[in-house]
Amino acid sequence: MAEPRNRYSTVSLILHWLLAALILAQVLLITAHEATEGPLARQFVEIHKASGMLILVLTLVRIGWRIANPALPLPDTMKRWEKLLAGATHILFYVLLIALPLTGWAAVSARGGELSWFGLFDWPLLPIGGGREGYRSLIDIHGVVVKGLYVLIALHVLGALKHQFIDRDNVLHRMIPLIPRRP
Template sequence: MAEPRHRYSALSLVLHWLIAAMILAQILLITAHEATEGPLSREFVQIHKALGLTILVLTLARIGWRIAHPALPLPERMKGWERILARGTHVLFYVALIVLPLTGWAASSAMGRDIVWFGLFNWPLLPIGGGRETAGALMDLHGIAVKAVYVLLALHVLGALKHQFIDRDNVLHRMIPLIPRRP
């Protein structure tokens, strides 16, 4: 019988932390965009769009990897409501990380605005019309999804800290290689 896994695979770790860093970069880019004007502001938006589409692709890859390599089991001592909250938070993260770039992509497409992927090529626009009105409605959805991500981030971080400092159950060790495993 194989020994149980105590840590996620290297690819799972890389995808998790890369996407996390990109989410932080997205927040910083949009904050910088709102604080500036002119060409620099537009450049922040272009990078935001390219990074968002990269997050979409990486999230789809992560979901595929997760299907092929299921999550580690939750600690046996977790209560039922904690299990539901933990799994629900993860599922909603995946949903948000798909909805956010799709709504941004769709809004750009509705306006006919090119998305240049890091200066390398034009990302194809979706066959969506409707102009400013449609784009505005899509950006409203985008904004709601952003707020959902903030709530999910808070729940995710608070849950990780609870596992590390209150439950002391090695859950954080699974995703942060520098944290030693408790016996």
């Protein structure tokens, strides 16, 4: 009988941490955009938009990988509600990581702006209109979704810390290679 997996695959780890780094970069880019003016501010927002589309693609890849490679089972010591909360949080992450780029893409499309993907090609705009009003409405929705993502990130980090320091199980070990496995 094969020994059960106790770590996520290398692909899962790369996708998880790459998406985490990109999300952090998005926050830093939009903060830098708001703190500057002129061409530099525009450059920050252009990188933000291109990175958002990369997040969309990587999230879809991650969902496909997750379907083909199901998550590791949660510890038997977890209560049913904890397992339900963990599952719901992960599903909501996927929903929000698709909704954020889509609302940003829709906002740019409504305004009739450009969406260059790191200067390699122009991402096609969605066939929607609305001008500045449509843009503002969609950016407002984008902002609400960002706040939802912040709440999920906080829950995710708090849950990971709870597993590491209170439950003292090996849940965090499965996603962070540097944390040794507890016996």
